[in-house]
Amino acid sequence: xxxxxxxxxxxxxxxxxxxxxxxxQSHWLGAFPNSSRLIQSDWSRPEVGAWTARLDAxxxxxxxxxxxxxxxxxVATALRWTVAQPxxxxxxxxxxxxxxxxxxxxxxxxxxxxRNFGPMPRSPLPYPALVLSxxxxxxxxxxxxxxxxxxxxxxxxxxxxxxxxxxxxxLGLWPAGLVLLGGLLARL
Numbered sequence: 591x592x593x594x595x596x597x598x599x600x601x602x603x604x605x606x607x608x609x610x611x612x613x614x615q616s617h618w619l620g621a622f623p624n625s626s627r628l629i630q631s632d633w634s635r636p637e638v639g640a641w642t643a644r645l646d647a648x649x650x651x652x653x654x655x656x657x658x659x660x661x662x663x664x665v666a667t668a669l670r671w672t673v674a675q676p677x678x679x680x681x682x683x684x685x686x687x688x689x690x691x692x693x694x695x696x697x698x699x700x701x702x703x704x705r706n707f708g709p710m711p712r713s714p715l716p717y718p719a720l721v722l723s724x725x726x727x728x729x730x731x732x733x734x735x736x737x738x739x740x741x742x743x744x745x746x747x748x749x750x751x752x753x754x755x756x757x758x759x760x761l762g763l764w765p766a767g768l769v770l771l772g773g774l775l776a777r778l
Contacts, residue, residue, distance in 0.1 A: 593775040598684055599652040600625035603645065605662025605692065605756070606704065608633045613757045614764040615661055621763060624654075628664075636663055638707045642671040646678070655684040657775065662729065662754065665691035666707035669742070673711045684778055686719040687771050690755040691738050692729040701729075712741040719744035720774045722767070724752040745774075 600622050602615045609615035609627070619625050628648055630641055645667055649656055660668045665688045672679040694707040721744045723735035730738075732748075739746040747770050752759045761767065 593772050595622060595775070596624060597654065598624065598657045598775070599654045601628060601645075601648055601652065601656045601658055602626065603628045603658060603660040603664035603667055604633075605660075605664045605690075606633060606636050609661065610757055612760065612762075613661075614755075614759075614761040614767060615659065617761075617763045618659065618768075621768075625659075628667075634703075636667075636704055636707070638667070638670055641667045641707075642674060645671045646675055649675075649678060649682050652682065655682055657684050657771075658686040658688075659771075660686065660691075661689045661756065662692045663694065663704045663707060665689070666694050666704065666710060669711045669715075670707060672715060673713070676716060680716040683717040685717055685774050686715065686744075687722070687774060688719055688742075688744065689722045689767075690724060690727055690729060691721060691735060693731070693734050696729075710738065712738075714741070714743035718774060718777055720747060720770060721745070722747045722749050722755065722770065724749055724755050726751045727754050729754050 658668045694704045694710050721739040
């Protein structure tokens with residue numbers, strides 16, 4: 591069955607430092623006319639309260655049910671918002687495409703800027719979700735990505751060795767990602 595992509599609003603939730611023009615999220619914004627980028631006031635120093643408040647405002651203002659397309663700490667933003675707004679999440683979110691979920695609980699000092707998003711929620715999501723994990727992601731170990739997906743009741747897709755699945759991976763429009771997104775939406 592073909593997926594009607596026009597029946598959703600795609601809300602792209604970038605991670606720290608936004609998604610530059612070469613990032614797959616930016617390519618997808620150009621591909622879907624019914625998509626928008628969640629804009630944050632400070633991309634360098636993410637703050638959970640500010641980031642989730644902006645997500646809440648975007649979800650509320652969306653005319654249709656939304657598909658969350660999150661990357662990196664954007665995944666933690668989506669999860670923390672869901673925990674804070676479970677009724678709204680249940681009513682307004684059709685699905686979530688969760689790519690390279692940064693392990694905000696990692697004690698390594700390189701995670702200090704995103705630690706305020708912890709602890710990462712570990713409860714089942716009220717909407718269908720797909721977690722995409724790379725075997726060589728420096729921001730989340732494969733076993734941790736599996737544990738996240740299991741805790742959230744989400745499906746898991748191993749995308750091979752794509753690092754943090756961001757700009758450095760040079761994915762462009764990322765056709766394989768679009769196929770996975772289509773599979774997620776076909777289940778709705």
